[in-house]
Amino acid sequence: MKVAVVGGGVIGLSIAWRLAQRGDAVTVHDAAPGSGASHVAAGMLAPVTEVQFGEELLLAMNLESARQYPSFVAQLEAATGRSTGYLPCGTLVVARDNDDLVALDRLAAFQRDLGLDVTKVRAGICREMEPGLTPSVRGGLLVAGDHQVDPRALVAALLDACRGAGVGFVHERVTELPAADVVVVAAGCWSGDIAGVELPVRPVKGQLLRLRGKAGVERNIRGLDVYIVPRPDGEVVVGATVEDKGYDTTVTAGAVHDLLRAAVELVPDVAELELVEVSVGLRPATPDNRPIIERRGDVVVATGHYRNGVLLAPLTASLVADLVR
Amino acid sequence: MKVAVVGGGVIGLSIAWRLAQRGDAVTVHDAAPGSGASHVAAGMLAPVTEVQFGEELLLAMNLESARQYPSFVAQLEAATGRSTGYLPCGTLVVARDNDDLVALDRLAAFQRDLGLDVTKVRAGICREMEPGLTPSVRGGLLVAGDHQVDPRALVAALLDACRGAGVGFVHERVTELPAADVVVVAAGCWSGDIAGVELPVRPVKGQLLRLRGKAGVERNIRGLDVYIVPRPDGEVVVGATVEDKGYDTTVTAGAVHDLLRAAVELVPDVAELELVEVSVGLRPATPDNRPIIERRGDVVVATGHYRNGVLLAPLTASLVADLVR
Missing domain, CATH: 3.30.9.10 (D-Amino Acid Oxidase, subunit A, domain 2)
Structure with missing residues (x-):
């Protein structure tokens, strides 16, 4: 299947890598991959520390993604030989x-x-x-159980892993949906800028x-x-x-x-x-502080990760991989 | 007379411009003119505000240089068409x-x-x-009577004025006295690095x-x-x-x-x-917070301006011009 991923931050790259691993033909569209919120994030993996009243569903997602983190970074480090700075420091x-x-x-x-x-x-x-x-x-x-990763190292490893898995990169800003069997919109706060994609982000x-x-x-x-x-x-x-x-x-x-x-x-x-x-x-x-991860026809949306983008990358990649079939 | 000026900050450039104006053959030696303390200075021209107990001689120098400032920048702006950001703001x-x-x-x-x-x-x-x-x-x-100038604009104007007056530039770090009839050492806190120049700076x-x-x-x-x-x-x-x-x-x-x-x-x-x-x-x-402006054989020293380099540039240029004869 031909998949275009719009957005080359931690979320988009994690998705692209996952899809390419299973054999999809993936292209990431981003003028400057890894230069957005992923470049700035501190990389706290803190589902418990940062839990908020009324956000139990988000907590469940955060906990599950934190649980996946060790194997996610282990695969990534094995694939690339790069450290992600993952540190179970508490x-x-x-x-x-x-x-x-x-x-x-x-x-x-x-x-x-x-x-x-x-x-x-x-x-x-x-x-x-x-x-x-x-x-x-x-x-x-x-x-x-609340740890850290280095988001810049993580992005560098994901870029390597994507290239190694055959992901193509188109270095341009996207304002219209690219041609593909499925388009994944993972462009962070700019996701709503794409023509035809309505998002409360x-x-x-x-x-x-x-x-x-x-x-x-x-x-x-x-x-x-x-x-x-x-x-x-x-x-x-x-x-x-x-x-x-x-x-x-x-x-x-x-x-x-x-x-x-x-x-x-x-x-x-x-x-x-x-x-x-x-x-x-x-x-x-997003209005409820939860990410929007859903399929809409040939478009899969994966954005709105707010303060949890780095933490939610492994889980989001899994969820999107299930939605892109 | 052939004069080498070591140091292309506000002090060195003011001296070089003054000497070139009166007909000396001047070369400024600095790896990156204007990149030292002059690039960082705020440009307060504040002899009165910053007066300290026990520094009356420095006060006299500061006041005299402040008095010269309007005509100094007027000449500079006339020679170059550039603003120095001089502002009699109080x-x-x-x-x-x-x-x-x-x-x-x-x-x-x-x-x-x-x-x-x-x-x-x-x-x-x-x-x-x-x-x-x-x-x-x-x-x-x-x-x-305490005003301001923009040191970066001042340096840019001085560089223009020097070039316009025929000053040559050698973009290298100086560790030995260059060949010249007189060498002016105006290299700020690095003035003591030049072989044979002993300075308590x-x-x-x-x-x-x-x-x-x-x-x-x-x-x-x-x-x-x-x-x-x-x-x-x-x-x-x-x-x-x-x-x-x-x-x-x-x-x-x-x-x-x-x-x-x-x-x-x-x-x-x-x-x-x-x-x-x-x-x-x-x-x-310097030990007494006053600049060292003096002739030593074929060397004229003009450094140690501490917090008053921008303010003392006009006066220093005049004093050094008198010492270089």
Whole structure:
């Protein structure tokens, strides 16, 4: 079967690779594959940490995709010889003050109601686990199953894997559906720009910092308004704003300030790190924060992954592969 | 006379232009003219605002150079048709709290003892003058004679003027004195790297931010730990750290955070501005914070301008022209 995939981010590439593996003739259409939200994402794989009230269906998808991650990256690394930076590091959610602690207790109760694996950790233990945390930390939640991947390494590996599996690339921006037996629309927040494809997807701006050096933490560190993702190679990602600003990709002084302040409050040595990059991504958001993965005639839609695109890539590829038959 | 100028920053270029104008055969040696501290400097021309106890001789030099600035840039703009961004905007030093106010009173008394022109301004008047200031401003000092220039525009104009006056350029890093009747060493913090030139000059790191947008202020705004230089073209420079870190030019998270916090405290709308650039300059500092401008045989030294290189360019060019005869 001839399949055109519109969009070469983590989602589109994962789909293209999966389809090519089973023998479909796949072409990815993207002016600059991997340059959108995938290039900016921090790569937290955090279904439990980030669970929200009223989003249990999304939680189920996130958990299932997280479960698939080790075999997904193992296949990818075997196919390409490239690391994806997948790291089963766990995540520590921390409270800076008593208000945070109350919020954390509420989150933990909700997580446990859902049968999720979280462990309350006293302040002293938090700092034994992560000596880089501020001495004023009040307590935390250990989410042992929330990990990380390096989205830029993941994209590079997916591009290699796609090429190795015979996927073709057309480096152009798509505004009309390409000719194919099936077209997969995986163009993130731009998916609605394609003529004839109506989608309730809007861009939600996220500003992230990339720092470099020793922050003194090994797990993902999550505060109530910031996360810190430390990688073994010395990159430390701090994110992220959530802004309804349309397609604006301006780096703003206020966002950089707020992210740095929040990160330094949790991990003081962040102040000593090199600030390497500030980047802006546009998450494809939907009204219910769940992705849209569905078949419409000869079109399969796979977008709206909002804050979970990297996490949901393996599951989305499986679901789309079932829809493209 | 054949003169080699080592260093193509604001100081070296001003000297080269002056010497070429009077008929010397001048060559500037610099791997990348204008790429050092001149490229990073904010361009505050603030002899009065920045006066320090015990630095009256430096004050005299700064005042004299500030006095020469209008004719210096007028000649330069006439010679090149380029703007230098010189703007007689004045500077408002502001206090955020009572501690600041006490410090400001002390500064004003010192400035008046020196016969300098400063005016105390009540909080309400500060905000009438500069509506972008925080509502919590406690008062200020208006320094009507402290202005600004755009150092990057200034360098571009000086490069044009030098070329127009017949100055030659050798794009290489100098480690030995070039052959010439007189060699002018104006290589900033690298001046001591030239064989046979002993100078007590060390680099002092400064990190600065370049923002863009409407901050709501028109004068230079000076707090006790930050300055904000708004330009008519929408650039807003926020500076600067003062760090003894050798030749390190790393942008650090902590410095960016501290500069943004201090700037937003004074002018809240800074948070809304685009963060365009973070840059690091190495100021050439001396033990007494005064520049070294002196003749040593066939060598004339003109370096150590520390935080006043842009301001002191006109005076330095005149002084060096007198030394090169």
